[in-house]
Amino acid sequence: MVIVYQSNTGFTQEYAQMLGKAEKMKVYALDQDQPPKGEKVLFLGPLMAGHISGLDEANKRFSLQAVCGVGMSPPGQDVMNRMRRANYLSDLPLFYLQGGWAPKKVGWLKRRMVNMVTRSARKALLAKGMRTPQEQEQLDFLVRGGSYVAYQNLDEVRTWLKNQPR
Numbered sequence: 001m002v003i004v005y006q007s008n009t010g011f012t013q014e015y016a017q018m019l020g021k022a023e024k025m026k027v028y029a030l031d032q033d034q035p036p037k038g039e040k041v042l043f044l045g046p047l048m049a050g051h052i053s054g055l056d057e058a059n060k061r062f063s064l065q066a067v068c069g070v071g072m073s074p075p076g077q078d079v080m081n082r083m084r085r086a087n088y089l090s091d092l093p094l095f096y097l098q099g100g101w102a103p104k105k106v107g108w109l110k111r112r113m114v115n116m117v118t119r120s121a122r123k124a125l126l127a128k129g130m131r132t133p134q135e136q137e138q139l140d141f142l143v144r145g146g147s148y149v150a151y152q153n154l155d156e157v158r159t160w161l162k163n164q165p166r
């Protein structure tokens, strides 16, 4: 099995490379490389308004074994349910990895789209006179961006990989 990824601001690429190194798997960029024909593929792509970018193309080109969506939201059952529903994945194994938010690396329209979605959360945090360190961190993340990419976040997908024929 090989890893194929799409990444706009680099977080998914970081995860793909980290996972490739940890599991000794080859890593390919969806729009640049052509993995060997017939290879089984684990696909990683960034979430954009609920959709996993690049998934449609990857699904057409490869034999997908599992998919990882990378987004800026904290992980949780809600995120998983929405991701599965919005991406027509039927029963393909699906994982969520928290990536980051890089407002300076996206165009103004995309930045606006994200800022519209996070507006109420930012407003609620700003309205608090006293913010806990976690709340302050959350606010800084939403305003300035940041990364939650971490090696341990790969645990679940690595456990799944260990039980797959390679």
Ligand SMILES: Cc1cc2nc3c(=O)[nH]c(=O)nc-3n(C[C@H](O)[C@H](O)[C@H](O)COP(=O)(O)O)c2cc1C
Residues within 6 Å of the ligand: 006, 007, 008, 009, 010, 011, 012, 013, 045, 046, 047, 048, 049, 050, 051, 070, 071, 072, 073, 098, 099, 100, 101, 102, 106, 110, 111, 113, 114
């Ligand atoms: C237009 C746009 C829409 C996004 N929609 C979502 C979303 O629905 N859910 C989410 O968790 N993150 C969303 N994000 C955040 C990205 O998924 C996040 O920054 C991700 O780590 C980007 O990965 P990349 O650096 O590999 O492109 C969105 C970002 C942009 C620019």
